[in-house]
Amino acid sequence: MSSLAKKEVYNSEVQSEKIRFKEKVGYASGDLACNLIYQTVSTYLLFFYTDVFGISAAAAGTMFLIVRAIDALSDPFIGTLVDKTNSRFGKFRPYLLFGAVPFALLAILCFTTPNFTGSGKLVYAYITYTALSVLYTCINVPYGALTSAITRDSKEVVDLTSVRMVFANLGGLIVAFCVPLLAGTIGESTSTATGWQATMTIMGIAGALLLIFCFRNTTERVQIKEVHGKIKFADIFEQFRVNRPLVVLCTFFIIIFGINSISNSVGIYYVTYNLERPDLVKWYGLLGSLPALIILPFLPVLNKKLGKKNLMRVSLSLTIVGTLALLVIPPTAIPLILTARLLAAAGSLIAGGFMWALIPETIEYGDYKTGKRLGGLIYAMIGFFFKFGMALGGIVPGLVLQQFGYVADQVQTPHALTGILITTAVIPAVLLAVALIIINFYELDEKRYAEVVKALEMREKTGR
Secondary structure (H helix, E strand, C coil): CCHHHHCEEEECCCCCCCCCHHHHHHHHHHHHHHHHHHHHHHHHHHHHHHHHHCCCHHHHHHHHHHHHHHHHHHHHHHHHHHHHCCECCECCHHHHHHHHHHHHHHHHHHCCCCCCCHHHHHHHHHHHHHHHHHHHHHHHHHHHHHHHHHCCCHHHHHHHHHHHHHHHHHHHHHHHHHHHHHHHHHHHHCCHHHHHHHHHHHHHHHHHHHHHHHHHCCCCCCEEEEECCCCCCCHHHHHHHHCHHHHHHHHHHHHHHHHHHHHHHHHHHHHHHHCCCHHHHHHHHHHHHHHHHHHHHHHHHHHHHHCHHHHHHHHHHHHHHHHHHHHHCCCCCHHHHHHHHHHHHHHHHHHHHHHHHHHHHHHHHHHHHHCCCCHHHHHHHHHHHHHHHHHHHHHHHHHHHHHCCCCCCCCCCHHHHHHHHHHHHHHHHHHHHHHHHHHHHCCCCHHHHHHHHHHHHHHHHHCC
């Protein structure tokens, strides 16, 4: 047996097994759970800090950058830990079971307003938000890597991912529409702060139950029986050296999720102040996720007809058109604005959803190049760049709003309104144009990926 083959021996007896729809739903429920909790945090926590808790926009924006940087830096270490995990529950699923309840509790604490001074509030926010973000990594990295443990079949991966993305965006729909509705309704009879805390409690409990449901209804089929090559932190650098598709995908994640995070964070400001229609916040958010329920089930068909790169090009172009349209549509033309929002969301959801289906390919390619199947570590690397992009959603709106003279809960100056519009339309459009260029460097097309999988299967059968 060659030195490469000695490193790992796999259980591949069920590689071609078709995954039952029940298990696809079970797996997808994990992303629904994460979105109910963490998308509430990503979308509304900045607004909660500035307009409810009383932290300045600049301080809150800087905190988002610092906390998400800390969180991102922890990803590789958590990924290494996940790849070393072996338990009676499997390698990835235990993190869903044991992280569910603490995840919900920390989310509730983030939307709690203790009676502290200005500096005390900031310290409390740093502690709770940092703890929540790191715990999210401990759940999300193994959850993402679980895809590669459920199946190696690329068609099943795309099918599994399409169901997952439908559920993820269903979570986005619930968060976009129900969170402001619940917070406002409960807040009317109590207080604004209590409204947000009670709403997060509802989201947290639902999320914890769904994570446990995901744990109970998934199976890890692709298992490493024996590992002779020690998994170590330095494997990250080897992957970056030999795994070009992974490098391209990591860069792409920064941009796409940076754009999504910026758009989600600034949307509530844009609707409240530029459109002067705070009653439309829930509808604007709803249209950001609604296309997913219609489009994402057809993701496997779109992939088959267009191919990976063309699918990404079309979706990104659609998003650019919808985003830039906000620059020329008058703020009084609400139907046109909501149409542009729907168009941009459709393209963004296709691009964002399909990216997750490409990650298992980079795991297989990394295995092919190095002889190590590093599902946890590769998802952690993706998570590092994903969170770096998400950090843009906190720091960019916060700093731009501060620079243009935004004052919380006041009538905004024309200069401040311009800053909100730039953050809503111009900055995302520029980043999307960069993404259009980057996707051309993803070299793992359908033919090449099939060759990689065939080589891996041959290696496992022959031990060479």
